[in-house]
Amino acid sequence: MPTFQTSPGMRDILPPEAGRFEQLVAVFAEIVESAGYGRLNTPLIEDYGVFVRIGDATDVVSKEMYDFTDHGDRHVALRPEVTASACRAFAQHRPTPPWKVFYSGPNFRHEKAQRGRYRQFEQVGVEVLGVDDPLLDVEVIALAWEFYAALGLRQVDLIVNSLGEPADRARYVAALKEYFTAAGDALSAASRATLVTNPLRVLDSKRPEDQSLIAAAPSIADFYDEGASAHFAAVCAGLDAIGVPYRVEPKLVRGLDYYRRTIFEFQGGTFDSAQNALGGGGRYDGLVEDLGGPATPGVGFALGVDRTVLACDDEGVFAATPRQLDAFVVDVVDGTHALALTTELRRAGLAVDRAFDGRSMKAQMKLANRSNARHAVIVGPDEVATDTVQLKPLFGGDQRTVPRGEIAAQLRKSTSS
RNA sequence: GUGGUCAUAGCUCAAUAGGUAGAGCACCAGGUUGUGAUCCUGGCGGUUGGGGGUUCAAGUCCCCUUGGCCACCCCA
Incomplete structure (x- = not known):
C-alpha cells in the first residue's frame, strides 16, 4: 500500500x-x-x-x-x-x-x-x-x-x-410557497425544509412522494x-x-x-x-x-x-488518441547512434522515440511496436560500417536499407504519403 | 454530511461449511546469438487496503480505520 x-x-x-x-x-x-x-x-x-x-x-x-x-x-x-x-x-x-x-x-x-x-x-x-x-x-x-x-x-x-x-420570479416563488404550504404533510419533510430556504428547489425534489404534488404545482409560465x-x-x-x-x-x-x-x-x-x-x-x-x-x-x-x-x-465516441510517432529508433550498438538519430530527426520535425538501457533487439522491437510508430529505424554494427540504417515499416511493407544521410528525407516522404 | 455496498498480483477476477492464495491479461527472459504485433516455454509479482479482536487456524467471522461505488442531500 x-x-x-x-x-x-x-x-x-x-x-x-x-x-x-x-x-x-x-x-x-x-x-x-x-x-x-x-x-x-x-x-x-x-x-x-x-x-x-x-x-x-x-x-x-x-x-x-x-x-x-x-x-x-x-x-x-x-x-x-x-x-x-x-x-x-x-x-x-x-x-x-x-x-x-x-x-x-x-x-x-x-x-x-x-x-x-x-x-x-x-x-x-x-x-x-x-x-x-x-x-x-x-x-x-x-x-x-x-x-x-x-x-x-x-x-x-x-x-x-x-x-x-426578478419580479415574476418573486411572484412565482410566493405562489409556490402558498401551494406547497397548503399541501401540508403531503409534502415530504425534507422538501418542507427546502421550502423555507429555497422554494424553487422543491421542484427539483426526486422523492417519489413529492412527484404528484410537483406535477400539479403552479407553472412559472403563468407568471x-x-x-x-x-x-x-x-x-x-x-x-x-x-x-x-x-x-x-x-x-x-x-x-x-x-x-x-x-x-x-x-x-x-x-x-x-x-x-x-x-x-x-x-x-x-x-x-x-x-x-x-x-x-x-x-x-x-x-x-x-x-x-x-x-x-x-x-x-463509444471521442476516444483517446495518443500522438502517432513517425519512427522508433532501434540501436543495438551502444545507444549513442539512437541519441544522434533521434536528435537529428526531431530537429527535422519528426516525432521519434527510442529505447534505453541497452536492451536486446527483440526487446527494442517490442517497444517499437508498442509505441505505435509507423517505422522502426534500425542501427546495428553492419549499418554503422556502411553508414546506413534499416528502415522498417511497422504496419506492413518491406524493410529497406537507407543511406544514413537520407533517413530524415525518406521518413518525411513516407509519412506524408 | 447521511445511508447502503464493496476492497485479493500493475489490470480483470477465482479461492468448497473459517484450514497455510490461483488464473487470464500485462510485464520480463528464452525459443540455437541482428527484427515487433501470432505461437510455445519459463520467470517476476500479493504480510488478501490498513489496524485490532475471536480462534489451534481468518482472504473468509467481529470492531475500528482508509478508499471506491451507489443512493440521499445538493449540483454541472
Missing part, C-alpha cells in the same frame, strides 16, 4: 486519458473561438465574497465551498465555478461590451464524491456580458450544442425554461410579464430557426440564485442515474451589479468535462 494516495474526491488522470481531456478542451476552444470568444483565465482562488453571490441559501455556498483563511487573514475560497469570477473580472476591468469569453479549468466543491462527480472537477464554459438580445441566448445554447455534436455525442437532451424577470414572455418566445423561435432540438420544461429550476429569464440544461441520455446533467447555464443579468459593477446583462453556460467524457465512453 502506497504511503500516500489522492485525497477523497481527487484523482490522477493518467496518459492517454489526460491527453483526451486536453483534446476535448481544444475542440471546445476551436468552436467558441470561431464564434468570437476569447479565452479568459481567472484565479483558482478568489475572495470568499465573490462566490457568496451565487446564493446564500445554496449548499454550494453554505457547505460545499473549499474556503479558508490565508496568511494575510483574508477569507478566500477555491472557485466552485467561473461565472462569478468572470463577472468580478468584468466589474474590475470594465472591458467594452459585448464581452465574449470562454474558459476551461478546474473548480472545487467539498462534497461527497461519486463517479463523474469529483471535488476537483473540470469545466469548460462561455460567458457574454453586456448583451440583452435573446438571440445571444440562442447563440450561446447553440455553441454548447455544436460542441456535443463535434464530440460525436448523440444522446444529449436540451431542456430550456425561463425564470422570468411572466410581457418582456420576459417575449424574450423567452424569441429564444425558442431562434432555436427552432437553426434546428436545435429542445424541450421546454417549466419545472426546470437551477440551483444558483443569480439566474434570471432563460435557463437551460443538457442531460446525457446514457446515464442511468440521477447524475445526468452534463452542463447548463442561463442568464444572470444582475450578477455584475451585485459584484460592484454597472448593471450588465449576462448569459453563459458551464459544461462538466468529467461527465462529458463519461458520456463519450458510453456512446
Whole structure:
C-alpha cells in the first residue's frame, strides 16, 4: 500500500486519458473561438465574497465551498465555478461590451464524491456580458450544442425554461410557497425544509412522494410579464430557426440564485442515474451589479468535462488518441547512434522515440511496436560500417536499407504519403 | 454530511461449511546469438487496503480505520 494516495474526491488522470481531456478542451476552444470568444483565465482562488453571490441559501455556498483563511487573514475560497469570477473580472476591468469569453479549468466543491462527480472537477464554459438580445441566448445554447455534436455525442437532451424577470420570479416563488404550504404533510419533510430556504428547489425534489404534488404545482409560465414572455418566445423561435432540438420544461429550476429569464440544461441520455446533467447555464443579468459593477446583462453556460467524457465512453465516441510517432529508433550498438538519430530527426520535425538501457533487439522491437510508430529505424554494427540504417515499416511493407544521410528525407516522404 | 455496498498480483477476477492464495491479461527472459504485433516455454509479482479482536487456524467471522461505488442531500 502506497504511503500516500489522492485525497477523497481527487484523482490522477493518467496518459492517454489526460491527453483526451486536453483534446476535448481544444475542440471546445476551436468552436467558441470561431464564434468570437476569447479565452479568459481567472484565479483558482478568489475572495470568499465573490462566490457568496451565487446564493446564500445554496449548499454550494453554505457547505460545499473549499474556503479558508490565508496568511494575510483574508477569507478566500477555491472557485466552485467561473461565472462569478468572470463577472468580478468584468466589474474590475470594465472591458467594452459585448464581452465574449470562454474558459476551461478546474473548480472545487467539498462534497461527497461519486463517479463523474469529483471535488476537483473540470469545466469548460462561455460567458457574454453586456448583451440583452435573446438571440445571444440562442447563440450561446447553440455553441454548447455544436460542441456535443463535434464530440460525436448523440444522446444529449436540451431542456430550456425561463425564470422570468426578478419580479415574476418573486411572484412565482410566493405562489409556490402558498401551494406547497397548503399541501401540508403531503409534502415530504425534507422538501418542507427546502421550502423555507429555497422554494424553487422543491421542484427539483426526486422523492417519489413529492412527484404528484410537483406535477400539479403552479407553472412559472403563468407568471411572466410581457418582456420576459417575449424574450423567452424569441429564444425558442431562434432555436427552432437553426434546428436545435429542445424541450421546454417549466419545472426546470437551477440551483444558483443569480439566474434570471432563460435557463437551460443538457442531460446525457446514457446515464442511468440521477447524475445526468452534463452542463447548463442561463442568464444572470444582475450578477455584475451585485459584484460592484454597472448593471450588465449576462448569459453563459458551464459544461462538466468529467461527465462529458463519461458520456463519450458510453456512446463509444471521442476516444483517446495518443500522438502517432513517425519512427522508433532501434540501436543495438551502444545507444549513442539512437541519441544522434533521434536528435537529428526531431530537429527535422519528426516525432521519434527510442529505447534505453541497452536492451536486446527483440526487446527494442517490442517497444517499437508498442509505441505505435509507423517505422522502426534500425542501427546495428553492419549499418554503422556502411553508414546506413534499416528502415522498417511497422504496419506492413518491406524493410529497406537507407543511406544514413537520407533517413530524415525518406521518413518525411513516407509519412506524408 | 447521511445511508447502503464493496476492497485479493500493475489490470480483470477465482479461492468448497473459517484450514497455510490461483488464473487470464500485462510485464520480463528464452525459443540455437541482428527484427515487433501470432505461437510455445519459463520467470517476476500479493504480510488478501490498513489496524485490532475471536480462534489451534481468518482472504473468509467481529470492531475500528482508509478508499471506491451507489443512493440521499445538493449540483454541472
